[in-house]
Amino acid sequence: MYESIGPDRFELVSVAQDSGGPTAVDKWFDRASPTYRCVVDPTHEISSLFGWVNVPSAAWIDENGQIVRSNEGVYPAETTIGFGLGKVRMGDDSFAEATRDWIERGADSEHVWSSRELAERLKPVDDDKLLAEATFKLALHFEAVGDSERAMKHFAAAQELAPDNWNYQRQGWTHKGTGYALLQMLKRMNHLRKTTDKSFYDPTGLPGENHHRFTEPEWLWTPAVRRLKQLVSR
């Protein structure tokens, strides 16, 4: 996305949010051979500052330092997680296209949020979530110093205080291993799909977005199954 839009036209700052630090993320950076600015954020400071609760998340910030859009669930391209029947396809071209439009047209882009939308979307958090944040940071500290027992205790407390914060859930699960974290995530996504109208990410509202893909296994999106679903729903 950065190369195709034009490196001299905007700054892309890629933040690897991972308590594992460079050890956990360097291979991904190396694989991408990035030409943009990259930082590692083991204590989730950026998400705390911007109120983000999942990855990937992104903000557009204009030349005056104003946030003009902030979304979770934005992928620069399509990607997949999981395997077999649990394989989930994530992302589409909508965010990259919208970003290209904003870089071209600035405040005239239809994707820039109005002040009313900003006020609605950038909401303050309640006391439980503020307490969850402090608790989560305590868990990260104990994880970093190798005190697994206390890390797990505080991860669990933070997850309970802020159950909708996927960062707390996913980072906490990762403490038990990446395989465990992936299984928990797929399990929770499946639960969401069956019991609520929520998705893994809030909808971005961008043209071409298909956020239901984030909770539904890939096989549900094969043309034959989609056609069958359409016929059944009639």
Next chain:
Amino acid sequence: MAQGEAPNLAGRTGSRGENVIILANGKTNEVSQRTDDTEALWLRLGELPDATSWQMKPQGACLGELCVPLPEDKREEWIADADDWVWFCYSEFADMIGQKHVRDGDVWSLGSVPEVRRSGLENAIAPDFEMTDRNGSTLRLSDLRGHKVVLFTWSSW
């Protein structure tokens, strides 16, 4: 406040000196503390900026442009002398401004300051941060003013 004007914390029942780890704003700092019989967090005024980013000024406790006057009836209660240092009862101040804090042993984690968060959301100015990038250079978001910025988080999990 001059040291001589403050009440003597050392005279309080159960007070003792020890080091404590403060987690705040993504930083970890080990600083001195004194604990009184209420288990409150007392920090040296001189270590307050490093530990919490707050700084005591004549107009009150200040964090950047935000200054919070100390209530008149709390000044003497929250600022005290002990061991030739002036100490500030940070946990009670944090309670007053609604900043959440969690303690486990000698580690205290301080949450976001609600007023900072609220004012940032109201005017939608991107909150500034400073980190070291993978090339070892300092990346400060405010240094990118004048450019459009796409800030993007991801993880390995």
